[in-house]
Amino acid sequence: MEEKEKTPGQLRREALLDDRKNGYDRLSVEDEAAMKVYCEAYKHYLDAGKTEREVVDETVRLAQAKGFVPFTRGMAIKPGDKLYRVNRGKAIMLAVIGEKSMGDGVSIGAAHIDSPRLDLKPQPIYEEAGMAYLKTHYYGGIRKYQWVTIPLELHGVIVKADGSTVKVAIGAGEGDPLFTIDDLLPHLAAKQSQEPLGSAIKGEKLNILVGSRPFKDDEGSDRVKLAILDILNQKYGIVEADFLSAELEAVPAYKATDIGFDRSLIGAYGQDDRVCGFACLQALLDTEHPTHTAVCMLADKEEVGSTGVSGMKGAAFDTFMSDLCDAQRVPLKTCYEHSFCLSADVCAAFDPAFAEVYDKRNVAQINYGMGFCKYTGSRGKSGASDAGAEVVGFVRRTMDAAGVVWQMTELGAVDAGGGGTVAVYMAERDIDTLDAGVPVLSMHAPFEVTSKLDCYMTYKGMKAVYQAK
Secondary structure, three states, rough: OOOOOOOHHHHHHHHHHOOOOOOOOOOOHHHHHHHHHHHHHHHHHHHOOHHHHHHHHHHHHHHHHHHOOOOOOOOOOEEEEEEEEEEEEOOEEEEEEEOOOHHHHOOOEEEEEOEEEEEEEEEHHHHHOEEEEEEEEOOOOHHHHHHHHOOOOEEEEEEEOOEEEEEEEEOOOOOOOEEEEEEHHHHHHHHHOOOOOOOOHHHHOOOOOEEEOOOOOOOOOHHHHHHHHHHHHHHHOHHHHHHHHHHEEEEEEOOOEEEEEOOOOEEOOOOOHHHHHHHHHHHHHHOOOOEEEEEEEEEEEHHHOOOOOOOOOOOOOHHHHHHHHHHHHOEEEEEEEHEEEEEHHHHHHEOOHHHHHHOOOHHHHHOOOOOEEOOOHHHOOEEEOOOOOOOOOOOHHHHHHOOEEEEOOOOOOOOOOOEOOOHHHHHOOEEEEEEEEEEEEOOOOOOOEEEHHHHHHHHHHHHHHHHHH
């Protein structure tokens, strides 16, 4: 059949309108095959890293397999070198040295690897009514009602009185027990059901049930607590006082899995922001001999303000970059003022069940690709870095040239709320920065959902930045 000639109106529409299409309508055969491989690796990364410490361990394993070596101060570097540095076991920085001097700037992908969770209190274990519990202090912006009656694992480290460290991962292994938090039965919940959603479950009620069988050969009080401590002593050699110097986190006991009849989505805990962390990492691992030095920063503590020695506000990133610059005799400030950073953090995906909190014309949609956010913050852009038009223009050209499916987005409706990322802390270093990442459904929930296409396109976009001329 002979193709009809386009009308003047159709031609002007094609020339003038930004008519973005679903990514699957633009996906090449090659990209579809690569997407499947990438997403399987991503799901494995999620299962291997339920906490920031475990993510760092898995990152080091993957990096070393690709030839990365630890970078120490004073080490000589040359183009093509692959280097990494771990910050206190909870954050990591990696770099592939480029052909150009770092005085010409570097290309940075920055993400965070901490996620909302329940931390154990310093003195967590107690017994009540013949049952043993662990008291928690929630970490990050959780909706507390989502954390009751779900299976939980326990991960982290315990530093004993003698200074030795014990790693804990209970629930992740075959045959391991799981834990949970009780909720009130509906038959007796008439009063609770009248409370606002945000306060029906109190933070002090998020206590984890860990046992009910009393110690057999004892007639004292707290026999169930004693039995639990005996189990932990036999397994890990710890006593109750060792909880004082422990970092133990309760996380959902969910494995990353495909969602939907068509398997087009991924469901898992901790996708905010490990979905972007993995994209930054894998893109760097797949980068060889870049023009500009490519840097991946995986930071801790973003969910509580990026503070502390392992957060993006801390000095560790500056120290790492300064040591690299010193190796090339380049001033750090010269490097920063010519550098570019994608602050890779998730954005909100449009959910039609809650359409009233979004601006439909400016919200990310599932399967429309990597989401770019010119500014985050809340209401009047409070706390945002607000990237300049020139920065956004550079990213547009870079993504289009690399065949990346992408979209521009805001977090939500102007007066609905807001949030932040590490972007502002990069921008304050005099680094041009733009927020970018994967749209997420049910963000901060114990089980978040992303699109495989969006995950892959974020990786592809990060790689395009690392390889920019």
